[in-house]
Amino acid sequence: xxxxxxxxxxxxxxxxxxxxxxxxxxxxxxxxxxxxxxxxxxxxxxxxxxxxx
Numbered sequence: 762x763x764x765x766x767x768x769x770x771x772x773x774x775x776x777x778x779x780x781x782x783x784x785x786x787x788x789x790x791x792x793x794x795x796x797x798x799x800x801x802x803x804x805x806x807x808x809x810x811x812x813x814x
Contacts, residue, residue, distance in 0.1 A: 765802060772799050772809040 775795035779788040792806070799809040 768798050768802060769809045769813050771795075772806055773813055776806060776810065 772795045775791040775798075779791035779795070782788045782791070795806050795809075799806045802809065804812070
């Protein structure tokens with residue numbers, strides 16, 4: 762069982778992956794996944810990352 766804080770870390774990791782693949786379709790895929798996970802917690806991707814800091 763994972764903790765909601767784990768999802769924030771996953772969102773952060775996906776945004777890093779998206780930055781690495783800026784030109785590839787993987788960027789859109791990673792950002793879409795990050796957005797979906799953040800949204801499940803009522804957050805934007807930016808808000809989720811800020812909560813990790």
